[in-house]
Amino acid sequence: MEKAITKVLLIDDSFEHVSFVEQTVKAGFPQASTDAALSPSDLHKYIEENHYSLILLKCALTWGTAQDIVASIHQQGHDSPVVVLGDCEREEEAVELMRQGAYDYILKTENFTTTLPVVMETVFRKYRDGRERKRLELQLKNSERMYRSLIESLHDGVCMVNRDFQIVLANQALLNHLSDGTGELIGKRCYEILQKSSKPCEDKDHPCPTREVLKTGKPASVTHSHISNSGDIVFEEMNAYPIFSEEGDITHVVEVVRDITNRKKMEEQILQKEKLAVLIEMAGATAHELNQPLTVMLPMLEQALTRIDEHHTLFNDLNTIQKQCLRMADLVKKISEITIYKTKPYVGDIQIIDINKASQPSKIVPHNLIASLLTVLDEYSVIITDESGLITYFNKHSEELLGYPAEEVVFKKDVLFFSKKEPHLKTISESRAPALEKGYCKRKKTVISQAGKEIEIDLCFAPLKDNQSQVTGFLGIGKHITHQEERSPVNN
Numbered sequence: 076m077e078k079a080i081t082k083v084l085l086i087d088d089s090f091e092h093v094s095f096v097e098q099t100v101k102a103g104f105p106q107a108s109t110d111a112a113l114s115p116s117d118l119h120k121y122i123e124e125n126h127y128s129l130i131l132l133k134c135a136l137t138w139g140t141a142q143d144i145v146a147s148i149h150q151q152g153h154d155s156p157v158v159v160l161g162d163c164e165r166e167e168e169a170v171e172l173m174r175q176g177a178y179d180y181i182l183k184t185e186n187f188t189t190t191l192p193v194v195m196e197t198v199f200r201k202y203r204d205g206r207e208r209k210r211l212e213l214q215l216k217n218s219e220r221m222y223r224s225l226i227e228s229l230h231d232g233v234c235m236v237n238r239d240f241q242i243v244l245a246n247q248a249l250l251n252h253l254s255d256g257t258g259e260l261i262g263k264r265c266y267e268i269l270q271k272s273s274k275p276c277e278d279k280d281h282p283c284p285t286r287e288v289l290k291t292g293k294p295a296s297v298t299h300s301h302i303s304n305s306g307d308i309v310f311e312e313m314n315a316y317p318i319f320s321e322e323g324d325i326t327h328v329v330e331v332v333r334d335i336t337n338r339k340k341m342e343e344q345i346l347q348k349e350k351l352a353v354l355i356e357m358a359g360a361t362a363h364e365l366n367q368p369l370t371v372m373l374p375m376l377e378q379a380l381t382r383i384d385e386h387h388t389l390f391n392d393l394n395t396i397q398k399q400c401l402r403m404a405d406l407v408k409k410i411s412e413i414t415i416y417k418t419k420p421y422v423g424d425i426q427i428i429d430i431n432k433a434s435q436p437s438k439i440v441p442h443n444l445i446a447s448l449l450t451v452l453d454e455y456s457v458i459i460t461d462e463s464g465l466i467t468y469f470n471k472h473s474e475e476l477l478g479y480p481a482e483e484v485v486f487k488k489d490v491l492f493f494s495k496k497e498p499h500l501k502t503i504s505e506s507r508a509p510a511l512e513k514g515y516c517k518r519k520k521t522v523i524s525q526a527g528k529e530i531e532i533d534l535c536f537a538p539l540k541d542n543q544s545q546v547t548g549f550l551g552i553g554k555h556i557t558h559q560e561e562r563s564p565v566n567n
Contacts, residue, residue: 078203079106079128080106080128080129080196080199081108081128082108082110082125082126083109083110083128083130084121084125084129085097085112085131086118086130086131086132086136086144087099087112087136088113088136088137089133092112093111094158095191096131097111099192100191100392101189102192103191104195108323118147122147126153128155129156129158129195129198129199129202130157131157131195132144132147132157132158133159133160134159134160134172134180134557136260141159141172142172142175145172145175145176154206156178157172157177158177158178158194159180160181161182178201178202181194189385200529208444217353217434219447220539223403224514225552226246227247229248230248230535230538231331232246232250232251232252232253232333233330233332234249234260234265234330234332235262235324235328236265236328238267238325242263242265243327252270252332257521266328267331269311269454271297276299281297283297284297284330285297285316288317288325289328290366292317292325294316294317295315296312296337297312297313299311299313303466307336308334308336310335311333311334311335312333313331313333313397314330315330316328316329316375322531362407362408362410372400376397376400379393380394380397381515409431419432448522455472455552456472456476456551456554456555457470457553458470458473458551460548460549461547466484466485466487467485467486468485469481476522476530476553477522477524477530480533511521511546514537515535515536517533517534518536519533519534530555531555531556532558534553535553536551537549537551538550
């Protein structure tokens, strides 16, 4: 960006007038060079070959109108500011020139030599500031575009709310999580959408992370549960992060919503497995201890009943005792065969083990009753390439997941992260069309670590575009979903 006037084009039809204007320019800007276009051919040549800090245009020309020349300059893609030197026959003509794109108009008065440098400096500063503003606006748009691509690539629902809890930004993942993927979230309040409430969450069961962030200025995390439209219990992990202004005030809060229903189910399965393991261990010990006296009592009762006449007064008592001992033996056998965790109501809200449902003959217990559970990963692998597949960004989690240091793969495009049948460049090519059509695509892929290990990931692939909507590269975000081998259950 030019910081000072360095080159000026004079458009005129008089050599004498050009010399006069040139001297005035040199007096005000000694460092500036000048070119003089005295004919259409001169003008075409200079505009074609040079860029000018400023253009001084004589209003009344013998070889063309000022309006046509201004239009021609702009049509050729030059945005150099034009100052009209005022000898127009009508004031309306000068006004029309300003409307067509001229920056200013100077009348030829006695103060012309002192006024011209001041006007030139003012116009150039206005032009320079305008270009800088456009550059910053373009940079901001590019940043917003990349940011949008990033949040749309995430599997978690993301929204940004203002201090009044109104949603100002939300990704498709959040919309998919809340509904059938259609509808509008912008302008609605987050507690209306996420919790179906008419006011911000305040109770202990549903604390509001956004309220906590606004209060403390620090990130907050909570877990909520609610009933979905289908009637199922849904668990959500909500993380909130503050966004500060330059003055240090919180202007917005970013909420990240993660469906952890499956994780909760896994945790419940783990809990049930732990209960089962404790129950089986305790039941085995209990059954063993109870079985000891029964093995003594039952034979003695059998002998006693054979020796006593059935009409004897003790016969019925001994028979009753034998039946109860046999019943106890059956209960002991069922206790020793407990394989599942089943309960039944007892008194009030108390639940006790339902022995009949919890016990099964050990011979029908499946070998792989309980599978091993996955570790829930909260991190993502992020890789950015240029359009040809050249890697330009490789984050820390990618290094840990794939085993490649960033310095070994950045600015390379022949790294085989995928199988030999599915090389990196082929994967980019296959994903290009749906990603460009939809804005992003999601699919499961198997990647190969540096050690040769196959790793299954959930991959989201999105194009990165410049301000002309031209693809400049691709963004890939992967989530590790490789499952562990199944483990055997606890057996009797």
